[in-house]
Amino acid sequence: MHLSLASFLITLVYGCVLTGLLQLLLTRKQSYRVFRIDFIAAFAIIALVRMVLPLEFINTHTFASLTIVPAIFTFLAAPLLGAFSIGKMLALIWGLGSLVGIGRLVIRTRRLNHAIQHLAEARLPETFAVPQGVRVARMHGAVSPFVCGVRQPQLVLPDLPMDAATLRSVLTHEFQHVRNHDVLWKYLLAVLVCAYWWFPPIYLLRRQVNLIIEMRVDQQVVRAGNTTTAYAQNLLNITRELQKQPQTAYQPGLAALLPQFTMFEGATLRERIEFMLAGRQVRRTQPLLLALIIAVPLLASAVIVEPDFSNYPEVQEKLAGTFEIIPGRDFVYEHQGKFALMIDGKYMGHLDQRSMHAKPISKLDIIKR
Numbered sequence: 001m002h003l004s005l006a007s008f009l010i011t012l013v014y015g016c017v018l019t020g021l022l023q024l025l026l027t028r029k030q031s032y033r034v035f036r037i038d039f040i041a042a043f044a045i046i047a048l049v050r051m052v053l054p055l056e057f058i059n060t061h062t063f064a065s066l067t068i069v070p071a072i073f074t075f076l077a078a079p080l081l082g083a084f085s086i087g088k089m090l091a092l093i094w095g096l097g098s099l100v101g102i103g104r105l106v107i108r109t110r111r112l113n114h115a116i117q118h119l120a121e122a123r124l125p126e127t128f129a130v131p132q133g134v135r136v137a138r139m140h141g142a143v144s145p146f147v148c149g150v151r152q153p154q155l156v157l158p159d160l161p162m163d164a165a166t167l168r169s170v171l172t173h174e175f176q177h178v179r180n181h182d183v184l185w186k187y188l189l190a191v192l193v194c195a196y197w198w199f200p201p202i203y204l205l206r207r208q209v210n211l212i213i214e215m216r217v218d219q220q221v222v223r224a225g226n227t228t229t230a231y232a233q234n235l236l237n238i239t240r241e242l243q244k245q246p247q248t249a250y251q252p253g254l255a256a257l258l259p260q261f262t263m264f265e266g267a268t269l270r271e272r273i274e275f276m277l278a279g280r281q282v283r284r285t286q287p288l289l290l291a292l293i294i295a296v297p298l299l300a301s302a303v304i305v306e307p308d309f310s311n312y313p314e315v316q317e318k319l320a321g322t323f324e325i326i327p328g329r330d331f332v333y334e335h336q337g338k339f340a341l342m343i344d345g346k347y348m349g350h351l352d353q354r355s356m357h358a359k360p361i362s363k364l365d366i367i368k369r
Contacts, residue, residue, distance in 0.1 A: 003055050004328040005087075005345075006305060009072065011054035012199065018047040019201045022208050029274060037215050037275070044212050047205060051192060056328055069305050073345040094198060101194030109187075116154050128168070131175055141245060145170050145238075150187065153178045160241055169234035172224065176217045185213065211268050218272055232273045239269060331365045339366075 025040050076087030119137035130136060133152065138159040147155050155174050162170070177183065189209055196202040222228050325343065332351065333340040339351040341361070351361065 005073070005076070006069070007056040007328070008054045009069070010305060011050055014050050015047065015199070015205070016201050018043070018050065019205050019208070022047060023204065026208060026211060026271065029278070037212070037219050041212050041216060044205075044209050048189075048192070048209065051196065051202070051205075077345050097197050098195050101197050102191065105187075105190055105194060112148060116148060116156060119156065122157050124167075124171070125164070128171055131178055134175070134178055144242060145174055147174050147177045147183055150181075150184050153183065158238075158242060158245070160245060162238060162241070165230070166234040166237050169221070169226070169231055170238060172221050172226070173217055176220050177213075180213075180217065180220075182213050182217070186210065207268075211271060214268060214272055215275055218276055222276065228276050232276055235269060235273065325360045325364065327360070327363045327365070331367055332361065334366050334368045 022040070022043055025035055025043065076085065076090070078086050080086050080089050116137060119139055122136045122138040124130065124136060131153075135152070135154045136157065137154060138157050140159045143156065143158050145155070145157050147153055155171075155178075157170070189206055193202050193206050218231070221231060330341075330343050333342055341348040341351055
Protein backbone atom coordinates (compact mmCIF):
# COMPACT_ATOMS: atom_id res chain seq x y z
CA MET A 1 0.00 0.00 0.00
CA HIS A 2 1.25 3.47 -0.83
CA LEU A 3 -0.09 6.99 -1.25
CA SER A 4 -0.07 8.77 -4.59
CA LEU A 5 -1.77 11.77 -6.10
CA ALA A 6 -3.83 9.47 -8.32
CA SER A 7 -5.03 7.39 -5.36
CA PHE A 8 -5.92 10.58 -3.49
CA LEU A 9 -7.92 11.94 -6.43
CA ILE A 10 -9.82 8.69 -6.86
CA THR A 11 -10.54 8.71 -3.12
CA LEU A 12 -12.25 12.09 -3.47
CA VAL A 13 -14.37 10.70 -6.31
CA TYR A 14 -15.34 7.64 -4.27
CA GLY A 15 -16.03 9.87 -1.29
CA CYS A 16 -18.56 11.87 -3.30
CA VAL A 17 -20.21 8.74 -4.73
CA LEU A 18 -20.42 6.86 -1.41
CA THR A 19 -21.69 9.91 0.45
CA GLY A 20 -24.36 10.44 -2.19
CA LEU A 21 -25.49 6.81 -2.00
CA LEU A 22 -25.51 6.95 1.79
CA GLN A 23 -27.69 10.05 1.64
CA LEU A 24 -30.20 8.17 -0.50
CA LEU A 25 -30.30 5.32 2.01
CA LEU A 26 -30.95 7.74 4.87
CA THR A 27 -33.50 10.03 3.22
CA ARG A 28 -35.60 7.67 1.11
CA LYS A 29 -38.39 6.30 3.32
CA GLN A 30 -38.79 3.34 0.98
CA SER A 31 -35.26 2.22 1.86
CA TYR A 32 -36.24 1.91 5.55
CA ARG A 33 -38.27 -1.19 4.69
CA VAL A 34 -35.35 -2.82 2.89
CA PHE A 35 -32.10 -1.75 4.54
CA ARG A 36 -31.42 -2.26 8.26
CA ILE A 37 -29.22 -0.09 10.42
CA ASP A 38 -26.30 -2.54 10.35
CA PHE A 39 -26.34 -2.43 6.53
CA ILE A 40 -26.31 1.38 6.52
CA ALA A 41 -23.61 1.47 9.21
CA ALA A 42 -21.40 -0.87 7.17
CA PHE A 43 -21.79 1.42 4.18
CA ALA A 44 -20.77 4.44 6.27
CA ILE A 45 -17.73 2.59 7.62
CA ILE A 46 -16.55 1.87 4.07
CA ALA A 47 -16.83 5.58 3.20
CA LEU A 48 -14.90 6.58 6.33
CA VAL A 49 -12.16 3.99 5.84
CA ARG A 50 -11.64 5.11 2.27
CA MET A 51 -11.30 8.74 3.39
CA VAL A 52 -8.87 7.80 6.17
CA LEU A 53 -6.76 5.58 3.89
CA PRO A 54 -6.53 7.16 0.42
CA LEU A 55 -3.99 4.52 -0.62
CA GLU A 56 -3.28 2.20 -3.50
CA PHE A 57 -3.72 -1.40 -2.43
CA ILE A 58 -2.00 -4.57 -3.59
CA ASN A 59 -4.84 -5.48 -5.97
CA THR A 60 -4.95 -2.03 -7.57
CA HIS A 61 -5.39 -1.93 -11.36
CA THR A 62 -4.11 1.12 -13.21
CA PHE A 63 -5.81 2.75 -16.19
CA ALA A 64 -4.63 5.66 -18.29
CA SER A 65 -6.48 8.96 -18.57
CA LEU A 66 -5.92 10.99 -21.73
CA THR A 67 -7.57 14.28 -20.74
CA ILE A 68 -8.93 14.97 -17.25
CA VAL A 69 -6.19 13.51 -15.03
CA PRO A 70 -3.30 14.82 -17.16
CA ALA A 71 -4.90 18.28 -17.03
CA ILE A 72 -5.08 18.08 -13.23
CA PHE A 73 -1.46 16.93 -12.95
CA THR A 74 -0.32 19.66 -15.32
CA PHE A 75 -2.18 22.35 -13.38
CA LEU A 76 -0.74 21.21 -10.04
CA ALA A 77 2.79 21.03 -11.44
CA ALA A 78 2.63 24.53 -12.93
CA PRO A 79 5.18 26.89 -11.31
CA LEU A 80 3.79 29.59 -9.05
CA LEU A 81 6.80 31.17 -7.37
CA GLY A 82 9.98 29.84 -8.89
CA ALA A 83 10.20 26.13 -8.08
CA PHE A 84 7.16 26.44 -5.81
CA SER A 85 4.29 24.89 -7.80
CA ILE A 86 0.55 25.36 -7.48
CA GLY A 87 0.27 21.86 -6.01
CA LYS A 88 2.77 22.65 -3.26
CA MET A 89 0.94 25.89 -2.46
CA LEU A 90 -2.40 24.08 -2.20
CA ALA A 91 -0.79 21.40 -0.01
CA LEU A 92 0.61 24.11 2.28
CA ILE A 93 -2.80 25.79 2.57
CA TRP A 94 -4.38 22.41 3.23
CA GLY A 95 -1.91 21.59 5.99
CA LEU A 96 -2.24 24.98 7.67
CA GLY A 97 -6.03 24.77 7.54
CA SER A 98 -5.96 21.31 9.13
CA LEU A 99 -3.69 22.49 11.92
CA VAL A 100 -5.97 25.46 12.61
CA GLY A 101 -9.01 23.19 12.67
CA ILE A 102 -7.42 20.71 15.08
CA GLY A 103 -6.23 23.58 17.28
CA ARG A 104 -9.75 25.00 17.46
CA LEU A 105 -11.12 21.55 18.27
CA VAL A 106 -8.67 21.15 21.16
CA ILE A 107 -9.48 24.60 22.56
CA ARG A 108 -13.23 24.07 22.30
CA THR A 109 -12.95 20.66 23.95
CA ARG A 110 -11.04 22.13 26.88
CA ARG A 111 -13.62 24.90 27.25
CA LEU A 112 -16.43 22.37 27.08
CA ASN A 113 -14.89 20.17 29.78
CA HIS A 114 -14.18 23.20 31.96
CA ALA A 115 -17.77 24.44 31.65
CA ILE A 116 -19.26 21.06 32.54
CA GLN A 117 -17.02 20.54 35.56
CA HIS A 118 -18.65 23.57 37.20
CA LEU A 119 -22.19 22.26 36.74
CA ALA A 120 -24.13 20.96 39.73
CA GLU A 121 -24.60 17.20 39.91
CA ALA A 122 -28.04 15.87 39.10
CA ARG A 123 -30.01 13.89 41.66
CA LEU A 124 -31.46 10.77 40.13
CA PRO A 125 -33.90 8.32 41.72
CA GLU A 126 -32.21 5.32 43.26
CA THR A 127 -33.98 3.07 40.77
CA PHE A 128 -31.70 4.32 38.00
CA ALA A 129 -28.33 2.58 37.88
CA VAL A 130 -25.59 4.95 36.76
CA PRO A 131 -22.60 3.22 35.07
CA GLN A 132 -19.41 3.35 37.11
CA GLY A 133 -17.27 6.39 36.43
CA VAL A 134 -20.05 8.43 34.80
CA ARG A 135 -20.94 11.82 36.31
CA VAL A 136 -24.45 13.19 35.75
CA ALA A 137 -24.95 16.97 35.82
CA ARG A 138 -27.77 19.42 35.12
CA MET A 139 -27.68 22.59 33.04
CA HIS A 140 -30.20 25.42 32.83
CA GLY A 141 -31.76 26.42 29.53
CA ALA A 142 -32.83 24.62 26.38
CA VAL A 143 -29.93 22.18 26.35
CA SER A 144 -30.49 18.74 24.92
CA PRO A 145 -29.19 15.73 26.90
CA PHE A 146 -25.68 14.81 25.79
CA VAL A 147 -22.60 12.87 26.83
CA CYS A 148 -19.07 14.24 26.60
CA GLY A 149 -15.66 13.22 27.86
CA VAL A 150 -13.63 10.29 26.55
CA ARG A 151 -11.72 9.16 29.64
CA GLN A 152 -14.25 10.48 32.18
CA PRO A 153 -17.73 10.43 30.61
CA GLN A 154 -20.15 13.08 31.81
CA LEU A 155 -23.87 13.14 31.10
CA VAL A 156 -25.55 16.55 31.02
CA LEU A 157 -29.32 16.74 31.49
CA PRO A 158 -31.57 19.78 31.07
CA ASP A 159 -32.82 21.22 34.37
CA LEU A 160 -36.50 20.58 33.74
CA PRO A 161 -39.06 18.13 35.13
CA MET A 162 -39.40 14.77 33.41
CA ASP A 163 -41.71 11.89 34.21
CA ALA A 164 -40.16 8.56 35.11
CA ALA A 165 -40.73 6.98 31.69
CA THR A 166 -39.18 9.90 29.77
CA LEU A 167 -36.23 10.10 32.14
CA ARG A 168 -35.65 6.36 31.80
CA SER A 169 -35.62 6.61 28.01
CA VAL A 170 -33.15 9.49 28.08
CA LEU A 171 -30.82 7.82 30.56
CA THR A 172 -30.94 4.47 28.76
CA HIS A 173 -30.10 6.18 25.48
CA GLU A 174 -27.23 8.28 26.85
CA PHE A 175 -25.71 5.48 28.93
CA GLN A 176 -25.69 3.32 25.80
CA HIS A 177 -23.59 6.04 24.13
CA VAL A 178 -21.10 5.61 26.99
CA ARG A 179 -20.99 1.83 26.55
CA ASN A 180 -20.45 2.22 22.80
CA HIS A 181 -17.65 4.79 23.30
CA ASP A 182 -19.50 7.02 20.85
CA VAL A 183 -17.87 10.18 22.19
CA LEU A 184 -14.48 8.87 21.05
CA TRP A 185 -15.85 8.01 17.61
CA LYS A 186 -17.38 11.47 17.27
CA TYR A 187 -14.09 13.13 18.16
CA LEU A 188 -12.26 10.97 15.60
CA LEU A 189 -14.86 12.04 13.07
CA ALA A 190 -14.24 15.67 14.04
CA VAL A 191 -10.51 15.18 13.38
CA LEU A 192 -11.30 13.72 9.94
CA VAL A 193 -13.38 16.83 9.20
CA CYS A 194 -10.40 18.97 10.21
CA ALA A 195 -8.21 17.01 7.79
CA TYR A 196 -10.67 17.41 4.89
CA TRP A 197 -11.93 20.88 5.85
CA TRP A 198 -11.89 22.03 2.20
CA PHE A 199 -13.93 19.04 0.91
CA PRO A 200 -17.68 19.88 1.12
CA PRO A 201 -19.00 16.25 1.16
CA ILE A 202 -17.13 15.62 4.44
CA TYR A 203 -19.63 17.81 6.30
CA LEU A 204 -22.54 15.83 4.90
CA LEU A 205 -20.74 12.61 5.82
CA ARG A 206 -20.31 13.89 9.39
CA ARG A 207 -24.04 14.52 9.71
CA GLN A 208 -24.78 11.09 8.23
CA VAL A 209 -22.47 9.28 10.65
CA ASN A 210 -23.89 11.19 13.64
CA LEU A 211 -27.38 10.17 12.53
CA ILE A 212 -26.33 6.53 12.13
CA ILE A 213 -24.78 6.56 15.63
CA GLU A 214 -28.09 7.77 17.06
CA MET A 215 -30.05 5.20 15.03
CA ARG A 216 -27.79 2.43 16.29
CA VAL A 217 -28.34 3.47 19.90
CA ASP A 218 -32.10 3.63 19.29
CA GLN A 219 -31.89 0.08 17.98
CA GLN A 220 -30.03 -1.09 21.07
CA VAL A 221 -32.52 0.61 23.39
CA VAL A 222 -35.49 -1.00 21.63
CA ARG A 223 -33.81 -4.40 21.65
CA ALA A 224 -33.29 -4.07 25.39
CA GLY A 225 -37.06 -4.38 25.84
CA ASN A 226 -38.43 -0.89 25.30
CA THR A 227 -41.56 -0.52 23.20
CA THR A 228 -40.83 1.34 19.97
CA THR A 229 -43.89 3.60 20.12
CA ALA A 230 -43.44 4.40 23.81
CA TYR A 231 -39.74 5.14 23.36
CA ALA A 232 -40.45 7.40 20.37
CA GLN A 233 -43.18 9.20 22.32
CA ASN A 234 -40.78 9.85 25.20
CA LEU A 235 -38.28 11.39 22.80
CA LEU A 236 -41.00 13.68 21.46
CA ASN A 237 -42.11 14.64 24.97
CA ILE A 238 -38.71 15.91 26.05
CA THR A 239 -38.25 17.66 22.70
CA ARG A 240 -41.48 19.61 23.26
CA GLU A 241 -40.36 20.56 26.76
CA LEU A 242 -37.00 21.76 25.44
CA GLN A 243 -38.73 23.93 22.86
CA LYS A 244 -40.63 25.70 25.64
CA GLN A 245 -37.45 26.64 27.48
CA PRO A 246 -35.79 30.07 26.97
CA GLN A 247 -32.72 30.14 24.77
CA THR A 248 -29.44 30.34 26.66
CA ALA A 249 -26.13 31.86 25.58
CA TYR A 250 -23.61 29.08 26.12
CA GLN A 251 -19.86 29.30 26.44
CA PRO A 252 -17.94 29.15 23.12
CA GLY A 253 -16.71 25.58 23.59
CA LEU A 254 -20.18 24.30 24.46
CA ALA A 255 -21.91 26.23 21.68
CA ALA A 256 -19.44 24.95 19.07
CA LEU A 257 -19.43 21.27 20.01
CA LEU A 258 -22.96 20.81 21.33
CA PRO A 259 -24.55 20.05 17.92
CA GLN A 260 -22.17 17.10 17.49
CA PHE A 261 -23.21 15.42 20.74
CA THR A 262 -26.90 16.20 21.28
CA MET A 263 -29.60 13.66 20.51
CA PHE A 264 -32.58 15.91 19.82
CA GLU A 265 -31.66 17.94 16.75
CA GLY A 266 -34.96 18.49 14.91
CA ALA A 267 -34.45 16.91 11.50
CA THR A 268 -32.31 14.12 12.94
CA LEU A 269 -34.96 13.17 15.50
CA ARG A 270 -37.64 13.03 12.81
CA GLU A 271 -35.55 10.70 10.65
CA ARG A 272 -34.77 8.48 13.64
CA ILE A 273 -38.42 8.12 14.60
CA GLU A 274 -39.47 7.42 11.01
CA PHE A 275 -36.81 4.72 10.82
CA MET A 276 -37.98 3.13 14.07
CA LEU A 277 -41.65 3.19 13.09
CA ALA A 278 -40.82 1.58 9.73
CA GLY A 279 -40.60 -1.69 11.63
CA ARG A 280 -37.05 -2.62 10.63
CA GLN A 281 -35.20 -1.19 13.60
CA VAL A 282 -34.69 -4.45 15.48
CA ARG A 283 -34.04 -6.72 12.51
CA ARG A 284 -30.65 -7.67 11.14
CA THR A 285 -29.35 -7.74 7.59
CA GLN A 286 -28.54 -11.10 6.05
CA PRO A 287 -24.77 -11.82 6.30
CA LEU A 288 -24.51 -12.34 2.53
CA LEU A 289 -25.95 -8.88 1.85
CA LEU A 290 -23.61 -7.33 4.40
CA ALA A 291 -20.64 -9.03 2.75
CA LEU A 292 -21.79 -7.67 -0.61
CA ILE A 293 -22.00 -4.07 0.59
CA ILE A 294 -18.49 -4.35 2.01
CA ALA A 295 -17.01 -6.08 -1.04
CA VAL A 296 -18.39 -3.79 -3.77
CA PRO A 297 -16.77 -0.53 -2.58
CA LEU A 298 -13.51 -2.33 -1.86
CA LEU A 299 -13.43 -3.79 -5.37
CA ALA A 300 -14.31 -0.39 -6.83
CA SER A 301 -11.47 1.24 -4.90
CA ALA A 302 -9.02 -1.18 -6.54
CA VAL A 303 -8.97 1.02 -9.64
CA ILE A 304 -6.47 3.85 -10.06
CA VAL A 305 -6.42 6.29 -12.99
CA GLU A 306 -2.99 7.62 -13.95
CA PRO A 307 -2.34 10.44 -16.44
CA ASP A 308 -1.31 9.74 -20.02
CA PHE A 309 0.82 12.68 -21.18
CA SER A 310 1.17 11.52 -24.77
CA ASN A 311 -1.18 14.33 -25.84
CA TYR A 312 0.68 16.93 -23.76
CA PRO A 313 3.98 17.57 -25.60
CA GLU A 314 4.22 21.04 -24.08
CA VAL A 315 4.76 19.57 -20.63
CA GLN A 316 7.15 16.79 -21.65
CA GLU A 317 10.37 18.29 -20.41
CA LYS A 318 13.36 16.24 -19.37
CA LEU A 319 15.09 16.71 -16.04
CA ALA A 320 18.87 16.97 -16.07
CA GLY A 321 20.99 15.16 -13.49
CA THR A 322 19.90 12.47 -11.05
CA PHE A 323 16.36 11.93 -9.83
CA GLU A 324 14.45 9.62 -7.45
CA ILE A 325 12.04 6.96 -8.68
CA ILE A 326 9.08 6.38 -6.33
CA PRO A 327 6.69 3.47 -7.01
CA GLY A 328 3.10 4.66 -6.91
CA ARG A 329 3.93 8.18 -7.94
CA ASP A 330 6.01 7.25 -10.99
CA PHE A 331 5.10 4.75 -13.70
CA VAL A 332 5.96 3.43 -17.15
CA TYR A 333 3.69 4.23 -20.07
CA GLU A 334 3.47 1.55 -22.83
CA HIS A 335 2.15 2.29 -26.30
CA GLN A 336 2.56 -0.02 -29.33
CA GLY A 337 5.43 -1.89 -27.72
CA LYS A 338 7.34 1.27 -26.73
CA PHE A 339 7.95 2.32 -23.14
CA ALA A 340 8.18 5.83 -21.68
CA LEU A 341 9.29 6.70 -18.17
CA MET A 342 7.13 9.22 -16.26
CA ILE A 343 8.66 10.78 -13.12
CA ASP A 344 6.42 12.97 -10.98
CA GLY A 345 4.11 13.52 -13.95
CA LYS A 346 6.93 14.47 -16.34
CA TYR A 347 8.18 12.60 -19.40
CA MET A 348 11.77 11.41 -18.85
CA GLY A 349 12.40 9.60 -22.11
CA HIS A 350 11.91 6.16 -23.67
CA LEU A 351 13.15 2.86 -22.24
CA ASP A 352 14.39 -0.26 -23.98
CA GLN A 353 13.52 -3.83 -22.98
CA ARG A 354 16.77 -4.19 -21.02
CA SER A 355 16.04 -1.09 -18.94
CA MET A 356 12.55 -2.38 -18.15
CA HIS A 357 14.04 -5.28 -16.16
CA ALA A 358 16.48 -3.12 -14.20
CA LYS A 359 15.85 -1.91 -10.67
CA PRO A 360 13.95 0.18 -9.66
CA ILE A 361 12.23 0.48 -13.06
CA SER A 362 10.93 -3.09 -12.76
CA LYS A 363 8.94 -2.11 -9.64
CA LEU A 364 6.92 0.59 -11.41
CA ASP A 365 3.36 0.16 -12.66
CA ILE A 366 2.95 -0.18 -16.44
CA ILE A 367 0.06 1.72 -18.00
CA LYS A 368 -1.11 0.40 -21.35
CA ARG A 369 -3.00 2.51 -23.81
